Amino acid sequence: MHRLADELAHIKDLLRNHPQGMSVTEIASALGRNKHSTGRYLDILHASGHVDLRTFGMAKVFTLSSRVPLSALLSYTTDLVLVLDRDMRIIQGNDPFFHMLEINATDSLQKRINQINPPNPANGIFLKNLAGILSSQQESFEIIREGSETRFFRGKVIPTVFEDGSSADTIILEDVTVEKEALNALQESEKFFRSVSDHLSDGLIVSEIKSGEKKVIFYNQRLCEITGYSADEIHNLRPENLAIPEEKERFEKALREAEHNKGSMKEIRFWAKRKDGESIYLSIRVKLVPFGDVIRGYILITDMTRWKEQEEAQLLQATLIQRLITNFPHPIFILREDGVFFIANSAFCELIQSDPDSVIGKHAQQVMSPDIAREFLLRNDELIHQNAISHIHVVTRFFRPDGTIGPVIIEKSPVSAGDNTPTYIFGVVITEELCPHKNM
DSSP states (O other): OHHHHHHHHHHHHHHHTOTTOEEHHHHHHHHTOOHHHHHHHHHHHHHTTSEEEEEETTEEEEEEOOOOOHHHHHHHOOSEEEEEETTOBEEEEOHHHHHHHTOOHHHHTTSBGGGOOOSSHHHHHHHHHHHHHHHTTOSEEEEEEOSSSOEEEEEEEEEEEOTTSOEEEEEEEEEOHHHHHHHHHHHHHHHHHHHHHHTOSSEEEEEEEETTEEEEEEEOHHHHHHHOOOHHHHTTOOGGGGBOHHHHHHHHHHHHHHHHTTTSOEEEEEEEEOTTSOEEEEEEEEEEEEETTEEEEEEEEEEOHHHHHHHHHHHHHHHHHHHHHHHOSSOEEEEOTTSBEEEEOHHHHHHTTOOHHHHTTSBHHHHSOHHHHHHHTTTHHHHHHOTTOOOEEEEEEEEOTTSOEEEEEEEEEEEESSTTSOEEEEEEEEOSOOOGGGOO
């Protein structure tokens, strides 16, 4: 053994004095040894990292390598490092390793790791688990140190050769606890976000735009339900392609405006087509936000088909009612609870010798004399506050078609849009000859 060490030291001295390098033949001649023995020595030095090998054609040239001693590395790394021989005895270790295990370095050297009994049982379990992993000859692995403070490590096994030619394994354990906790938190956050988004009544799609290329990175199940497209098809779906042809240009214009006003929400409503061809009315809210070197687009899609159909039905109904009231030959009016005119048709305005612009939005006392207005508003409170009354007939002094003021019949009914909505007074002025049985 001493002779081998001397020969290896002699070769290193030779190479130290020949920084340009030496061939096997040159080194053998200087040592006075044959090329076979010299080659074996050089293989040991090369495997242990003491010399570097370069080839020039058929020739092999060896130079002394510059290396940092393992002990120096152990002192400066925060990773846990230990060196085990082939019998899994601890040859070396750094302070972070012994500190975590709460063991003394001197007492642990030359002991098998599964024979060490740290005072903390959690550390003993950790060492036994580590021994089991190393026995399986895995080059990389993950291991957990349980206990009051759980820590996660990513391990790597590096084959090592010492100066005397003996082999060992250097185990490096990187503490990835913060990384693991962050990853777990991110996964929990993503799981929560997906759970929330999947229960939205709106469709959600998140895309990234880079160098003009758009890529879908997230969508929820509701989006598939609204559009009728499958999950695979959603990835190739461009929201503007949902619009019917006559709406597509308007939608693309809205997208361009959103690009020029990044960070602000842009909404557009339009008629679109589901995959099955069914017409749907959508509200799309788009927000484009710079995110590093990409633009991230958040698009919320709401199916407003039923609302739109109801709106159109209500608009049609309102138009028909307005046309009916306007063309009805009898004077008709609708008053708010406070006595302000909400609607007054042409016949009513002609009767009081005024016009719609001078009547609608004005209080009754502003368009007729106080005494007539007072009688005109009689029993309105009774209709508003007593639900049992469906209509009444009031005989009062009012304007007549011949321009005089005299007794007329006004039929009044309470109307409202539904529960918890204001009540209005709908009235018809009956100017024909009074009938005694109508007087109530």
